[in-house]
Amino acid sequence: MTFIITIDGPSGAGKGTLARALAHHYNLALLDTGLLYRCVGVKALQSGIALDNQLRLAQIAQTLHPEDLTRYDLRTHEASDASSRVAVFHDVREALLDFQREFAENPPAGFQGSILDGRDTGTVICPHARVKFYITAQVEIRAKRRFKELQARGIQSIYSVVLKDMKERDLRDSQRTEAPLRAAADALTLDTSMLSPEEVLKKAIAFVEMRRSTER
Numbered sequence: 001m002t003f004i005i006t007i008d009g010p011s012g013a014g015k016g017t018l019a020r021a022l023a024h025h026y027n028l029a030l031l032d033t034g035l036l037y038r039c040v041g042v043k044a045l046q047s048g049i050a051l052d053n054q055l056r057l058a059q060i061a062q063t064l065h066p067e068d069l070t071r072y073d074l075r076t077h078e079a080s081d082a083s084s085r086v087a088v089f090h091d092v093r094e095a096l097l098d099f100q101r102e103f104a105e106n107p108p109a110g111f112q113g114s115i116l117d118g119r120d121t122g123t124v125i126c127p128h129a130r131v132k133f134y135i136t137a138q139v140e141i142r143a144k145r146r147f148k149e150l151q152a153r154g155i156q157s158i159y160s161v162v163l164k165d166m167k168e169r170d171l172r173d174s175q176r177t178e179a180p181l182r183a184a185a186d187a188l189t190l191d192t193s194m195l196s197p198e199e200v201l202k203k204a205i206a207f208v209e210m211r212r213s214t215e216r
Helices: 015-026 032-046 053-060 066-070 078-085 090-105 121-125 141-151 159-175 197-214
Strands: 005-006 028-030 114-118 131-136 188-191
Touching: 005 121, 015 028, 015 131, 028 053, 028 090, 032 053, 032 066, 032 078, 053 090, 053 114, 078 159, 090 114, 090 121, 114 121, 121 131, 121 141, 131 197, 141 159, 159 188, 188 197
Parallel strands: 005 114, 005 131, 028 114, 131 188
Antiparallel strands: none
């Protein structure tokens, strides 16, 4: 069975940072599943398609290719907001399900397994994954992190707006009927509010090694 790690949690909690570090440490192929939804949202906006047009959104999702995930405009605030809006639709999620599972089960040659970063990777995409994490942090801290990240990229933003948008996204993601944001029953929850990336990585590696040792 392919070695799979899943990392779920809200925006700004540190999922991506941990995913990249673990991918490097264990030589795992990394998929940021949120980029798939960002790509659907961005393509829809650029084509003048409403973000509640489920049929057209699903059609976009069905035509995504791996190279689409390298687009330069997937890390903007607009892309983040759009991804949360299109992710509520069943047809969109179904269209992307095979893409994500195929990547997880069959990582590119040379990798020792795969790691998926998102919001439902451990609950819906790969419920059989050997190692699952749920990464969270206080919303004010997450908003400050995102605000600094946007500033570092030269993107003009206002902290109060970032905080408001993050709270709204948290609500949408956790209350949607389709694959809501939640921790898998067998996931290790890590609150990164007062932890450095190095401390989070250390705790994560210890958990991975513990899970692997029990299955040998």
